[in-house]
Each structure stands twice: as C-alpha cells, then as structure tokens.
Amino acid sequence: MDEMxxxxxxxxxxxxxxxxxxxxxxxxxxxxxxxxxxxxxALMSLVPAINADDEVRAVILQGKGERAxxxxxxxxxxxxxGNNWELRNRVDYARAIWxxxxxxxxxxxxxxxxxxxxxxxxxxxxxxxxGARFGAGEIKLGWHGGAGxxxxxxxxxxxxxxxxxxxxxxxxxxxxxxxxxxxxxxxxEEEIDAYVSELAARIAANAPxxxxxxxxxxxxxxxxxxxxxxxxxxxxxxYCFTTQDSAEGRAAFLEKRDPEFQGR
Numbered sequence: 001m002d003e004m005x006x007x008x009x010x011x012x013x014x015x016x017x018x019x020x021x022x023x024x025x026x027x028x029x030x031x032x033x034x035x036x037x038x039x040x041x042a043l044m045s046l047v048p049a050i051n052a053d054d055e056v057r058a059v060i061l062q063g064k065g066e067r068a069x070x071x072x073x074x075x076x077x078x079x080x081x082g083n084n085w086e087l088r089n090r091v092d093y094a095r096a097i098w099x100x101x102x103x104x105x106x107x108x109x110x111x112x113x114x115x116x117x118x119x120x121x122x123x124x125x126x127x128x129x130x131g132a133r134f135g136a137g138e139i140k141l142g143w144h145g146g147a148g149x150x151x152x153x154x155x156x157x158x159x160x161x162x163x164x165x166x167x168x169x170x171x172x173x174x175x176x177x178x179x180x181x182x183x184x185x186x187x188x189e190e191e192i193d194a195y196v197s198e199l200a201a202r203i204a205a206n207a208p209x210x211x212x213x214x215x216x217x218x219x220x221x222x223x224x225x226x227x228x229x230x231x232x233x234x235x236x237x238x239y240c241f242t243t244q245d246s247a248e249g250r251a252a253f254l255e256k257r258d259p260e261f262q263g264r
Contacts, residue, residue, distance in 0.1 A: 006049045012039050014064075015046060020057040020204030021197070022050060022102075029065035032111055034074035040093035047099045054263050057204035057211065059100055060196055061123055062107040063116075066189075069106070069132070072114025075141065094118035094147035101212050103203050107196045108132045108183070113171070118145060121152040124215060127185040127199070128174045129192045134182060137169040155222055157182050207245040208263040 009015060014025040024046075026033040050056055063069040097104060097119050106123035113135040120126050120134075136149045144150055144166060153162035157180045165172065177183040187195045203211060213236045221229045240246050244264040252259035 005053060007042070007045045009042050009046065010038060012036070013042050013046070017053075017056060019201065020055065021060060021200045022053075022056045022058075023060045023062065026061075026063045026070050029063070029067060031074060032068035032071035033063035033065075033116070034071050035093050035115055036074050040096070043093050044096040044099075047096050051099075051101045054208075056102055057206075057208045057263075058200040059102050059104045060107055060200050061097065061104055061119065063109065066109050066131070068111040068116065069108040070113075070116030070119060071111050072116045072118070072138075092147050094122050097122035098148075101215070102208075103211055103215055105196055105200055105203075107192060108174075109189075109192070111135075113137050114145065114149075115147060118148040118152070121148050121156065124218075125185075125199070126183050127187060127192060127196050128177065128183045129187065129189045130174050131189065132174040132177070132183070133171045134165075134174070134177050135169060135171040136165045137171075139167060140169040153182075205258075205261075207240075207243070207249060207259075207261040209243055209245060210240050213240065 006015065012026070012028045014023075014027050016023050016025075024043075026035070026039075028034060028039075050059065094115055103125070104123040105125045105127060106120040108120060108126060108128040109132060111133050112120050112128075113133070114137055117134055117136055136145055136153065138145050138149070150162075150166060153165060156162075157165075161180055164170075172180075172182070174183060174186055178186040185195070217229070217233050217236060220232055224232075245259075245261045248261060249259045
C-alpha cells in the first residue's frame with residue numbers, strides 16, 4: 001500500500017489491500033483481540049487513508065484466529081484512558097469503523113462482545129460462523145456500552161431484545177443472532193472466508209460513488225423522516241447520472257460487456 005497515504009500501524013493491527021478490498025485484522029488473538037487505547041488511535045488514524053484511497057472499494061473487518069472477533073476493550077488497561085473527562089473524550093475505536101465511507105463487512109468468529117459488538121454494529125454487513133457468540137456484557141462490570149450498543153442494537157434487533165442483551169449481559173448464539181437480525185449471513189466455518197471474500201469482491205466491482213452514496217442513504221433513512229430521505233435519495237440518484245461511471249455502466253449494458261468503473 002502507499003506508504004505516503006497510510007500510517008505505520010502497530011503489530012496489533014494489520015491492513016492489507018488486494019483487488020479493491022482492504023482487509024483490516026485485529027491481531028491480538030492471545031487477548032481475544034481486545035482493544036487498547038493505542039490500537040484505537042491507530043485505527044482512527046487509518047480511516048482517512050482508507051477513505052482517500054480510490055483503490056479501496058470495500059473493507060473486511062476481522063479478528064485474528066478463531067476464538068474471537070473482538071472482546072472489546074482490554075479491561076486491564078482501562079485506567080490508561082485517564083480521568084473520567086479524558087475517558088469521555090477518548091479516541092473511540094468503534095466510531096472509527098463508523099467513519100469509514102466504504103462498505104464494511106464484519107467477518108465474525110468466536111466472541112463478539114462489548115466493544116467488539118459495537119465494532120460489528122458499526123459495520124454495514126455482518127457475516128458470522130456458527131461458533132460466534134454475541135453479547136453486551138458491560139453491565140456485569142458496572143457500566144453500559146459507550147460506543148453504540150445502546151443506540152445501534154435497538155435499530156438492528158427489537159428494543160426488547162436489545163434491552164435483554166444490555167440488561168443481562170448474556171451471550172447470544174450465532175443462530176439466534178441470525179434469527180433476530182443481528183447477523184445478516186450465517187456461514188459454515190469452512191466456507192465463511194470464501195463467502196466474505198466473494199461478497200466483498202462483488203461490492204468492489206460496482207460503481208464506488210454509487211456504493212458509498214447508497215451506504216450513506218441507508219444511514220440517512222435511520223435518522224430522518226421518510227419524506228426527507230426520499231428527497232435526498234432522488235437528489236443523489238440524479239447526481240449519479242453526472243458521473244463517468246454512469247455513462248460507463250450504460251455503455252457496458254448496451255455493448256453486453258462487464259463495466260469498468262473508475263470512481264469518477
């Protein structure tokens with residue numbers, strides 16, 4: 001990757017790019033891929049590079065190994081965030097995922113709990129293996145989630161199911177998460193890697209401006225009235241027809257060939 005564009009990352013984070021897809025790996029398997037303040041800062045510093053890199057059209061977020069996607073914040077280093085005010089103004093690793101403009105697929109094996117669940121919720125599509133386990137266990141430690149669990153869970157599952165998870169801290173099996181809409185796709189262990197890679201490749205093959213706008217519009221739909229959302233959608237729809245990719249798409253259709261989108 002372009003060293004002038006991308007920051008140097010600590011060994012606990014890996015970023016690789018191939019064929020329009022950037023794979024971001026949380027590399028702390030011995031600690032269930034828990035996050036430290038340093039990892040959060042590094043992840044946030046990575047986001048502007050991802051957004052600016054025209055070669056990246058989709059992102060896969062995963063944890064190293066099979067034991068965990070991420071178990072959230074490393075509780076043993078929470079004091080390193082500083083006093084309560086500094087904790088409130090911390091660099092938030094889950095919000096870093098939210099700030100990525102490209103479509104993000106969370107590939108989930110093992111534990112996806114606490115801040116790990118928040119990172120998955122901040123992603124756009126969640127694909128899990130049958131052994132995945134989901135939970136908002138902060139309540140058992142004396143607090144609630146601080147980076148999205150209370151706000152995003154009720155938007156993905158029912159408010160009652162969200163409260164059940166938030167108030168008990170109990171783990172949810174992957175099959176139940178799929179039934180409740182928390183997981184979008186459930187794939188066997190031996191096929192999840194290939195499935196997610198193929199899904200990311202299909203997304204990356206489409207017009208990147210339209211893809212990023214579609215992601216943005218879905219977020220608009222979650223936070224505004226239908227009337228405003230429909231008007232905004234119509235405006236960005238019309239904008240898409242000003243792009244070179246739109247002309248390429250129409251030409252490829254008429255010429256019966258695959259389009260070659262450039263993000264312009």
